[in-house]
Amino acid sequence: MIDVKELLRELREEPYEKISIRAPHSGKVEFVAKEPGVRVVGPSGTWKEVPGTLLARLERENVKKPLHAPQKGEVMSLGEIANGQFAQAGQELMTIRHYLTREEVISRILRRSLSLFLAPEKGKYYFFPDVDIKIKTKGSQSVHIEDGMELFILSRMKREASIRYSGPSGIIYAVYFDTNDSVERNSPLIGVCPEDQLGQIQEVVSRVQSDWEERD
Amino acid sequence: MKNPSESKKHKVLIANRGEIAIRIMQACRKLGLAFVALFTEPDKHSEHCVLARKLGGDESLFRVSSYLDANEIFAVADQAGATAIHPGYGFFAEDYRFARRVAQRERKLIFIGPSWQVIRELGDKINTKRLARKLGVPTVPGSDKPVTDDLEAENIAKSLFEFQKELGVGNPVILVKASAGGGGMGIEEVPDLDKFRSVLRRIKSYSKRQFRDEGVLIEQRIFDFNHLEVQILSDRTGQNPVHFGTRNCSVQSPGHQKRIEVAPGFDPSSLRYAFDAKKVIEDITEYSLRMAREAGYDSVGTWEWIVSPTGQPFLMEVNTRIQVENGVSARIAAIKGKGDVDLIAEQIRVGLGAPMGYTQKDITLNGVGIEYRIIAEDTDNKFAPWVGRITSFGWPEQDWLKMHSQVPTDREYEIPTDFDPNLALAIIWGKDLAQAKERGVEFLNSLTLQGVNASGEAMKSNVEFLKRKTEGILAF
Numbered sequence: 001m002i003d004v005k006e007l008l009r010e011l012r013e014e015p016y017e018k019i020s021i022r023a024p025h026s027g028k029v030e031f032v033a034k035e036p037g038v039r040v041v042g043p044s045g046t047w048k049e050v051p052g053t054l055l056a057r058l059e060r061e062n063v064k065k066p067l068h069a070p071q072k073g074e075v076m077s078l079g080e081i082a083n084g085q086f087a088q089a090g091q092e093l094m095t096i097r098h099y100l101t102r103e104e105v106i107s108r109i110l111r112r113s114l115s116l117f118l119a120p121e122k123g124k125y126y127f128f129p130d131v132d133i134k135i136k137t138k139g140s141q142s143v144h145i146e147d148g149m150e151l152f153i154l155s156r157m158k159r160e161a162s163i164r165y166s167g168p169s170g171i172i173y174a175v176y177f178d179t180n181d182s183v184e185r186n187s188p189l190i191g192v193c194p195e196d197q198l199g200q201i202q203e204v205v206s207r208v209q210s211d212w213e214e215r216d
Numbered sequence: 217m218k219n220p221s222e223s224k225k226h227k228v229l230i231a232n233r234g235e236i237a238i239r240i241m242q243a244c245r246k247l248g249l250a251f252v253a254l255f256t257e258p259d260k261h262s263e264h265c266v267l268a269r270k271l272g273g274d275e276s277l278f279r280v281s282s283y284l285d286a287n288e289i290f291a292v293a294d295q296a297g298a299t300a301i302h303p304g305y306g307f308f309a310e311d312y313r314f315a316r317r318v319a320q321r322e323r324k325l326i327f328i329g330p331s332w333q334v335i336r337e338l339g340d341k342i343n344t345k346r347l348a349r350k351l352g353v354p355t356v357p358g359s360d361k362p363v364t365d366d367l368e369a370e371n372i373a374k375s376l377f378e379f380q381k382e383l384g385v386g387n388p389v390i391l392v393k394a395s396a397g398g399g400g401m402g403i404e405e406v407p408d409l410d411k412f413r414s415v416l417r418r419i420k421s422y423s424k425r426q427f428r429d430e431g432v433l434i435e436q437r438i439f440d441f442n443h444l445e446v447q448i449l450s451d452r453t454g455q456n457p458v459h460f461g462t463r464n465c466s467v468q469s470p471g472h473q474k475r476i477e478v479a480p481g482f483d484p485s486s487l488r489y490a491f492d493a494k495k496v497i498e499d500i501t502e503y504s505l506r507m508a509r510e511a512g513y514d515s516v517g518t519w520e521w522i523v524s525p526t527g528q529p530f531l532m533e534v535n536t537r538i539q540v541e542n543g544v545s546a547r548i549a550a551i552k553g554k555g556d557v558d559l560i561a562e563q564i565r566v567g568l569g570a571p572m573g574y575t576q577k578d579i580t581l582n583g584v585g586i587e588y589r590i591i592a593e594d595t596d597n598k599f600a601p602w603v604g605r606i607t608s609f610g611w612p613e614q615d616w617l618k619m620h621s622q623v624p625t626d627r628e629y630e631i632p633t634d635f636d637p638n639l640a641l642a643i644i645w646g647k648d649l650a651q652a653k654e655r656g657v658e659f660l661n662s663l664t665l666q667g668v669n670a671s672g673e674a675m676k677s678n679v680e681f682l683k684r685k686t687e688g689i690l691a692f
Contacts (some may be wrong), residue, residue, distance in 0.1 A: 025281040025288045026295075060291035062320075086295045089288070090257060091279040121603060121670070123633050131469065156633035157601035182258070185670050 002113050011105055011212075019071055019096040023087040027060035031083045033075050033094065038070035040096060055187050056093055073098035099215045106208045107174065113204060114191030115168050116176075121182045123156035125163075126179055142170040145192065152189065170194035172203065226568055227252060228328065229293045232304025233283060234622040235641060236540070237264040240302050241271055243561035248633040252296040254280050254289070258632040274656070283307050286314055286689045294323060295509045300326035300568060309537035312336040328567035329560075330515040334454075337511055338534040340393075348531050351510055354501040356438065356522065356530040362395035362431025366416065372434045373412045380436060383526065389439075392416060394423035395431035403435055438524055442466045442692050443474075443498075443532075444481040446504040446519040447545040449559065451566040454512030458576045459501050460545045462557065466692075467685045469599040471541050475489040475678065476685055477541035477587040483649045483690045488690075491527025494626065500529045507534070516542065525692070538563055540589070543620065543643050547585040552578045584652040586644045586689065588682045590621075592637040595681040601637040602676040604669030605630045609639075611663050616655055631667075639665075640676070649690060656686050 018158035023029065033040060033055045045082060052069035059065070079092040087093065100108075119125065128150055134143050145151060145165050152163040174191035177183050193201050227250040230240045235252055241264070252278060253268035260279075278292045284307060286615040293301060301318050308314040315332035321487035327334070338344050342545045345360045357379055373390055380388030384473045392415050394402030402422055406412045420430045443465045450457035462481030465474045481500075482493035504519035506654040516519065518535040538560055546557040551574055565573060592602040606629045611619065623629050631637055644659055646652025660683045667675030 025285060026278060027288070027291050028295075061287040063287060071266075086291075088279040090279055121633075157635065157637050159601055161600075204447060 017098045021094045023091045027058040029087045030057045038075040042071040071098040102212045105212050116188040118186045120184045123154045126153045143172045168194050227298045229298035229301045235620040258634045263358045302328040317479040358435030389437040391434040391435045391437045394431040395433045396427035412692040441522045444521045448517045450513045451572040452514045454514040457508040460549045461581045479544045479585045544585040544587040550580045583647050584649045586656045588642045591678045594676040604668040608666045616645045
């Protein structure tokens with residue numbers, strides 16, 4: 001069993017995450033958050049339907065795409081691009097310093113406690129359709145998986161291949177990839193928890209919930 | 217030939233990647249035109265980025281999120297001051313809506329390709345078939361519109377079986393396709409009329425379920441055919457198309473992707489055919505030109521043909537773009553006695569409005585060209601793409617060899633997984649078929665291509681497959 005106390009101590013030493021805000025596509029940038037120190041909030045609401053603080057707008061073909069803060073925090077620095085200039089896709093616009101939330105701390109600690117299934121190859125991953133539907137409707141923790149089960153579709157170079165899960169049986173406790181993102185080889189795809197260890201995992205979760213303080 | 221840069225200073229945005237982006241850049245340089253190239257994150261180590269910087273400096277290369285984001289491409293075009301867009305092949309090349317936007321947006325640009333009306337007209341298989349039939353051009357026998365009526369469908373099926381019997385086909389087969397389908401979905405083969413009825417019902421209900429459309433197409437299934445193409449070029453007048461001969465693209469992977477292309481399409485001077493091969497080549501060329509004239513075709517384009525073992529040609533489709541294999545036709549062509557033809561440069565030149573400047577009689581064809589598509593794939597395992605890092609890539613230079621590749625020869629290269637694993641095109645020229653084949657094998661034997669994947673296994677490529685297939689080139 002992992003040492004939750006020790007992990008929490010480590011995280012308390014560096015409780016921030018630096019989030020880089022990059023241009024999702026090319027276009028002319030118009031900053032709204034114009035200087036370091038500006039406090040921002042992430043999306044809120046039951047379904048995260050309320051977008052976070054507006055950071056900038058990116059214009060292409062007369063369409064202005066708003067860029068919102070993905071997390072709560074403070075603007076640390078602005079990128080090398082000036083207001084009104086043309087940003088190329090992927091260019092850094094600013095960085096945000098974000099204080100880790102309870103959920104994120106739980107997720108980081110669970111990554112060390114769950115059995116991780118790693119991407120066997122670089123490519124885009126999708127769940128098999130029936131698993132996908134179950135995850136979307138009932139959440140990933142409703143899915144029980146077993147060694148040898150066809151679980152993923154790997155798409156690369158315009159071809160698809162099915163990938164079997166190998167590892168202990170259990171439920172999919174956490175999903176670590178986004179559909180349409182290219183996943184590097186050996187990056188974790190899912191974290192699996194055998195049913196008989198669910199109690200221990202729950203314990204970790206409640207421990208963090210009581211020990212980690214949220215910050216405004 | 218009037219150079220388009222003389223009349224107006226043009227700048228071409230290259231909306232593509234890899235080897236075709238490189239060839240467009242080189243063509244722009246040849247014509248004295250400025251260009252701007254694009255790349256996405258996975259392509260950042262591609263040779264097309266290195267060359268863009270080398271030829272045009274840092275300002276000639278823009279990083280975009282996707283080659284398929286039209287808005288972003290236009291934003292870059294405006295920022296870079298581009299006046300024209302070359303779509304290459306794939307991506308937006310045959311998208312008439314994109315071509316229309318290029319021409320009609322607020323800041324108008326030139327689409328280097330056919331006008332959007334021509335793309336719309338010939339991009340639709342059924343439209344193309346109708347136009348062909350109107351002009352007496354043979355198409356794959358079958359329906360020329362989606363059929364919904366069972367009786368009509370049965371009559372077409374009956375006539376197709378009878379037609380094949382007349383041709384002496386032992387076991388005639390027809391295809392029933394969901395007209396709204398594509399990519400091999402909703403297609404079944406039918407060997408007789410009794411089975412036809414049940415297949416028709418099945419395809420109709422499948423099509424209704426999947427596409428909310430009951431229409432089916434009924435076509436003859438042609439076995440053991442050769443796949444030929446006619447290379448057409450016309451300027452913006454659309455009135456004076458010329459051809460650059462034929463190509464044979466019959467060596468394909470099991471997924472019907474081309475692996476070897478040969479120009480000309482048949483070689484009756486050294487091989488025996490069961491039919492008059494010279495006449496077939498003349499016929500399909502004439503038919504293609506007839507359709508190009510009627511459609512007012514105004515760019516480069518390819519008419520794709522199926523030729524049956526008895527020498528009957530059937531038009532399959534028209535590709536309203538520059539094709540991967542254009543270089544093999546260019547390799548055997550000369551204009552007014554001058555070789556080293558560059559069809560991409562010609563496409564850009566006439567695309568920007570220059571008149572053609574020559575006629576069919578100025579074009580001569582000489583020798584045989586072979587194009588090999590060198591691909592990282594496992595030919596013993598359903599041609600599955602091979603993923604990994606290329607550690608060494610090189611070949612001895614020859615005056616009969618042209619290589620087009622985005623893979624660097626001076627450093628290692630990770631093959632991006634977001635695209636086809638195409639590595640290079642090698643175009644070989646010989647004075648006749650025998651010499652071209654001999655040089656082809658010599659090239660493949662001298663090619664260095666090594667790599668390793670994440671598990672430490674050696675690279676797999678189709679080089680041995682290409683070698684094996686060289687012997688039978690153009691035999692039919």
